[in-house]
Amino acid sequence: GAGVSQSPRYKVAKRGQDVALRCDPISGHVSLFWYQQALGQGPEFLTYFQNEAQLDKSGLPSDRFFAERPEGSVSTLKIQRTQQEDSAVYLCASSLGGTGYWGEETQYFGPGTRLLVL
Amino acid sequence: AQSVTQPDIHITVSEGASLELRCNYSYGATPYLFWYVQSPGQGLQLLLKYFSGDTLVQGIKGFEAEFKRSQSSFNLRKPSVHWSDAAEYFCAVKGGGADGLTFGKGTHLIIQP
Numbered sequence: 001g002a003g004v005s006q007s008p009r010y011k012v013a014k015r016g017q018d019v020a021l022r023c024d025p026i027s028g029h030v031s032l033f034w035y036q037q038a039l040g041q042g043p044e045f046l047t048y049f050q051n052e053a054q055l056d057k058s059g060l061p062s063d064r065f066f067a068e069r070p071e072g073s074v075s076t077l078k079i080q081r082t083q084q085e086d087s088a089v090y091l092c093a094s095s096l097g098g099t100g101y102w103g104e105e106t107q108y109f110g111p112g113t114r115l116l117v118l
Numbered sequence: 119a120q121s122v123t124q125p126d127i128h129i130t131v132s133e134g135a136s137l138e139l140r141c142n143y144s145y146g147a148t149p150y151l152f153w154y155v156q157s158p159g160q161g162l163q164l165l166l167k168y169f170s171g172d173t174l175v176q177g178i179k180g181f182e183a184e185f186k187r188s189q190s191s192f193n194l195r196k197p198s199v200h201w202s203d204a205a206e207y208f209c210a211v212k213g214g215g216a217d218g219l220t221f222g223k224g225t226h227l228i229i230q231p
Contacts, residue, residue, distance in 0.1 A: 004161070033218055042122075042208050043162070045218025056217040091161065107219065109154075109161035 002026070004110035006092050012116045013082045021077045021113045025094030032075050033107060034067055035091040043091055049075060082117045089114050120145040120211045124222035131199050132230045139194040139225050141209030149213035151192040153183055156206045156224075165207075168192065179203070204229045 005024045013019050025032050031050055035043035036059075046065070048056040051072035060067070064083075069075040079086055089112040095105035121144040131137050143149060150169050154162040166177025173185040183194045192209060206226050210219040 035218065040223075042210075042221030042223050043219075045216075045220070048217040059218065093162075106164050106167065109163075111159065111161045 004092055004094055004108050006090075006110040006113050008113060009111065010114050010116075012118065015084060015117055016081050018078065018080045019082055019115065021079075021090050021115070023075045023077070023092030023094075023110060025073065025075070025092070026096075026108055027073075029094035029096050029108075030072075031095040031097065031105065031107075032069055033093040033095075034075070034077050035093065036061075037089040037091055037112070039088070046077070046090075079115075082115075084117050087115055087117045120149060120213050120216065120220050122209050122211050122220055122222035124207075124209055124225050126225045127223070128226045128228065130228040130230055133201055134198050137194075137196045137199045137203070137227070139207050139209075139227070141192045141194065141222060142190050143192065143209075143211045144190065145211060145213050147213060148187065149211045151183075151185060152210040152212070152219065153177065153181070153192075153194050154208045154210060154221075155179075156208065158205075162208065165194070199227075199229055201229045201231070203227060 007022045034046040037043040046059040047067045049069040064080045066078045091112045093107040093109045095107045097105045123142045152167045153165040156162050165181045166175045168175045168185045181196050206224045208224045209222045
């Protein structure tokens, strides 16, 4: 009965460094989402996977952000050449269903990775 | 595109008092509506959701919400709050073919003893 897990929980990076954030969704969940939550704000959608296919990356703020889910389970969000404005909590969520169903599907969120770029 | 407004950034309520958190959405059709709660250092936990049918929705922890189409609102209520309800509350909407949820900016709930 494990939920969504994310690692690391905290990450401090120097400006210009590359970082990789990991998400382990609930086993068997087809859909996986990444969100970015700036301080004092609500989460904002970044990207969506159905199994290994990245079906929507419209929320990625720049081409420095890259996400993958090569085997349809674990996902990695990579940020290249980090900037101070990338400091935020990065949330991962998963849901059981795929396209056509997950409008009604509950998204289960992980605890997030807090990224601080100095 | 859809949007969500939570007009109250902070709300302070005495323990045992009733609570109502406001949420207004902007969307052309009937959206899917959600309320999530976020405690410090925790992920978002779903309190309740509305898709269709009965406009009064019951959730976990004694929360309920009412969908009012005429007012484009989905306000969250609880008859008697507990100190453990202190947290950040987010209203969210999904619709229009968007893949992700659109969240409001949240309401920070403070419980006075």
